[in-house]
Amino acid sequence: MENNIAVAALSALAHGGRLAVFRLLVQAGLEGLPAGEIARSLGVPANTMSTHLAILSHAGLATFERHSRFVVYRANIDSLRELMVFLAKDCCQGREDLCGQLIIDLSCS
């Protein structure tokens, strides 16, 4: 993952509202959610939400697909994984000893 893309992804998630959107999209799974429902669900005006969704998809954290009048958004889990690898790599540059501290618990507790 390139540096600039990582910064874009971090910026996209560094916003409470967009973090909530991402979580909602993850919960929605493969079916995804139309923009309007996301906006309604989080109590945000449609145009504001449209901006947030554009930021998320620009950063690669979400994908979208038009279905007749609806634009369905989906979380891009793969992109989140790349971001996590990027962050982990920061701690592995010639210092594998520190890498050990990064073992994270992925059990869904």
Added chain:
Amino acid sequence: MENNIAVAALSALAHGGRLAVFRLLVQAGLEGLPAGEIARSLGVPANTMSTHLAILSHAGLATFERHSRFVVYRANIDSLRELMVFLAKDCCQGREDLCGQLIIDLSCS
């Protein structure tokens, strides 16, 4: 990790310059680096760097300790781990199936 702290950590890293600082601190390891050396190393004015360092330590990503006239900063790897866990958890809320896609390769290649 609390939501607001996670957002603070994401914001802190969502800046090319601060990302570079964090990387430098990780490379420096347990010894850490004094503020001035970090500033010189990255070609940033001391006062600007001081602001960046404050943001990083506020977000928990760095710690500091005064040694006579020097203020030595260190990366807080543990905090990065917590951030990664936080991000991973977003994908595990009742959807353990998606969690599988998050297995990341921590081998330091």
Added chain:
DNA sequence: TTTATGATTCGATAATTCTGGAATATAGGA
């Protein structure tokens, strides 16, 4: 006490991001 060095804080400007009303697409139905 005076001077020098390292670091932070203050204050002001520039730049960016956030937000939402209004206008504009886009697609389907009457």
Added chain:
DNA sequence: TCCTATATTCCAGAATTATCGAATCATAAA
């Protein structure tokens, strides 16, 4: 065609963040 529903783009003001010169603080040495 005309109307409605869904979504985005345009635009402008508000809010926040970024940057850095100057002043100040903190520590140590002369």
